[in-house]
Amino acid sequence: MRKLSVFSLLIVFFGFNSCVEQIEFELEKAERERLIVSGTLTDLNETQVVFLSETTSKARQPLLADEERRIFTLNDLPRPLAGAQVTLVAVGGGIWFYRETKPGRYELNGFNGRVVNSDLYLQISAGNRVYRSKAQRIPEAIGSDDLSFSFERTRLKDNPDAAQVIIKTEVTLPEQIGDYYLRWTVDEAYFWDLTFFPNAFNMPPPPCIVFDFPDPERIPLINGDLLNRPGGKSTQIVTKRLVDQSFLSRHYFNVRQLSISKDAFEYWRRVRELVNNTGSVFDSPPAQIRGNIFNVDDSEEVVLGYFEVAKARVSRIYTTFADVPFFVEKTCEYDPNRRRDQYPPTCLSCNLFPNSQQEYPEWWFDE
Known part of the structure; x- marks a missing residue:
C-alpha cells in the first residue's frame, strides 16, 4: 500500500478560486490509471465545477521535471486529466457544456438550478472512453x-x-x-x-x-x-x-x-468512516470507495470519486x-x-x- 494525496477524490470546489479540499488515505497502485471525478452541482447562482484527474499506476510514465537537463520524475500524485469533454444532461431535455479553465478543471456558468424537477447526469468523454454519473434530482428539503x-x-x-x-x-x-x-x-x-x-x-x-x-x-x-x-x-x-x-x-x-441524495449520503458516510479509521483491529481496512460514475462501455472499470447534485444554502x-x-x-x-x-x-x-x-x-x- 502506498500513501496517496488523493485530493480529487474528496474535494469541494468553489467558483471564486481554485481551492481544493484535500483528504489523504491509502490507495493501492493499480495496473492502469483510474479516473477520479469530483464535483457538486447546486441550485445556487454560482460557477459549477468538476475536477478530473487520474490516479497513479504501475504503468505510469515519468514526467519531465527539468527540460534543460532532461530530468524525469515519477510520483504517486493524481494528475489532472486535460482535454476531456464534460457535459451536464437533463433526462427530460437540456444540455449544458463545461469549459476547461485549467488542466483538469471544468466550469459551467449560467445553470442556476433551472431544472430542479428533472433527473440530471454528468457525461465525460476522454479519448475513446465515455463515462456517466447515475441520474439524480436536486432534492427539495433543506434546513x-x-x-x-x-x-x-x-x-x-x-x-x-x-x-x-x-x-x-x-x-x-x-x-x-x-x-x-x-x-x-x-x-x-x-x-x-x-x-x-x-x-x-x-x-x-x-x-x-x-x-x-x-x-x-x-x-x-x-x-x-x-x-x-x-x-x-x-x-x-x-x-x-x-x-x-x-x-x-x-x-x-x-x-x-x-441537501443530498441517500446514495450521496452513504458515499460520504463511508468516506468519513475511512478517514476516521483509528487503526484498531476492529476497523475496516483502507479500500477504494466506489462512487456513482461508470464507464458506459465497460462496467468492470473502477471509477473513483463522486458527482453529486444538491440543494444548497450558504x-x-x-x-x-x-x-x-x-x-x-x-x-x-x-x-x-x-x-x-x-x-x-x-x-x-x-x-x-x-x-x-x-x-x-x-x-x-x-x-
Whole structure:
C-alpha cells in the first residue's frame, strides 16, 4: 500500500478560486490509471465545477521535471486529466457544456438550478472512453443554519495548549419526517496583513484575500431518516481551526449546507468512516470507495470519486482580532530596525499564497 494525496477524490470546489479540499488515505497502485471525478452541482447562482484527474499506476510514465537537463520524475500524485469533454444532461431535455479553465478543471456558468424537477447526469468523454454519473434530482428539503464561534485551548501533538476556534451551527431541520440527508462543507477567506512600508504617498499595500479549507477531514452529516423532529433543532460542529496570524484581521468561515441524495449520503458516510479509521483491529481496512460514475462501455472499470447534485444554502460568520482571547504575534508588522529581506516572504507578496486575490469578494461587506 502506498500513501496517496488523493485530493480529487474528496474535494469541494468553489467558483471564486481554485481551492481544493484535500483528504489523504491509502490507495493501492493499480495496473492502469483510474479516473477520479469530483464535483457538486447546486441550485445556487454560482460557477459549477468538476475536477478530473487520474490516479497513479504501475504503468505510469515519468514526467519531465527539468527540460534543460532532461530530468524525469515519477510520483504517486493524481494528475489532472486535460482535454476531456464534460457535459451536464437533463433526462427530460437540456444540455449544458463545461469549459476547461485549467488542466483538469471544468466550469459551467449560467445553470442556476433551472431544472430542479428533472433527473440530471454528468457525461465525460476522454479519448475513446465515455463515462456517466447515475441520474439524480436536486432534492427539495433543506434546513437552515445559525452559526456561532468559540475559542478554546486544545492538545495538539506535543503542544498541550494550542489555541483554536470552533465553528458550530444550530440547525433548524426541514419541516418533514425523514427522507432528507444533509452534509456541510466549510471554506475560509481571510484578510492577510501585508507589511505597510512607509512611502512618499503613504500608500498601503493592496488588499490580500486568502482562500483555504480549514478542516477538510471533518465531514458533518445528518440522516433525516433517523430523526422524528420536523422543524426541530440539532447542533453540529462544522469546523475547527488553529489560531494563527490569519486572525489578525477579518476571517470568514463560509458554511455550505447541502441537501443530498441517500446514495450521496452513504458515499460520504463511508468516506468519513475511512478517514476516521483509528487503526484498531476492529476497523475496516483502507479500500477504494466506489462512487456513482461508470464507464458506459465497460462496467468492470473502477471509477473513483463522486458527482453529486444538491440543494444548497450558504451562511457566513467572521471573527476579528478583537474576538481572539489569545496572543497572536504580528509577524508582518513594520519595524524600522528590520531590513526588508528579514520579513517572511508572505509579508511582502499576496501571490505567494496558492489561492489568493487582491479584490474583496462581493459578499465581504454584506455581513
